[in-house]
Amino acid sequence: MLLNPQDFFLKCYKDHSAMLYFEDRRFYAVMELTNPLDRLVKEFSVVDTCLLPFRGKIVCDGLVRHFGTSLRKSEISELRDVYHRCRRSGTIIWQLPVA
Numbered sequence: 001m002l003l004n005p006q007d008f009f010l011k012c013y014k015d016h017s018a019m020l021y022f023e024d025r026r027f028y029a030v031m032e033l034t035n036p037l038d039r040l041v042k043e044f045s046v047v048d049t050c051l052l053p054f055r056g057k058i059v060c061d062g063l064v065r066h067f068g069t070s071l072r073k074s075e076i077s078e079l080r081d082v083y084h085r086c087r088r089s090g091t092i093i094w095q096l097p098v099a
Contacts, residue, residue, distance in 0.1 A: 009047050012038040027086050028093045030060045041066040044076050053096035
């Protein structure tokens with residue numbers, strides 16, 4: 001389980017939501033249990049949440065605290081580029097170890 005002091009909700013994609021965990025600077029592919037994250041918070045925003053392992057996937061429990069931080073277009077573009085490079089290289093985290 002990741003108890004995240006700060007995460008960065010990037011964007012909802014067809015098969016997952018992309019989140020950047022500030023502490024380890026890695027992207028995580030997250031599944032929502034109820035509502036898509038983009039219904040709860042604005043894309044490309046700083047949030048607090050808990051990511052949990054469940055049946056080989058990473059899930060977000062829906063408890064999300066939004067900090068109201070907005071980014072400039074150049075920062076959004078840069079994050080998108082980094083995410084897509086990570087996706088192509090296979091470095092996005094799709095599973096969490098179960099303790």
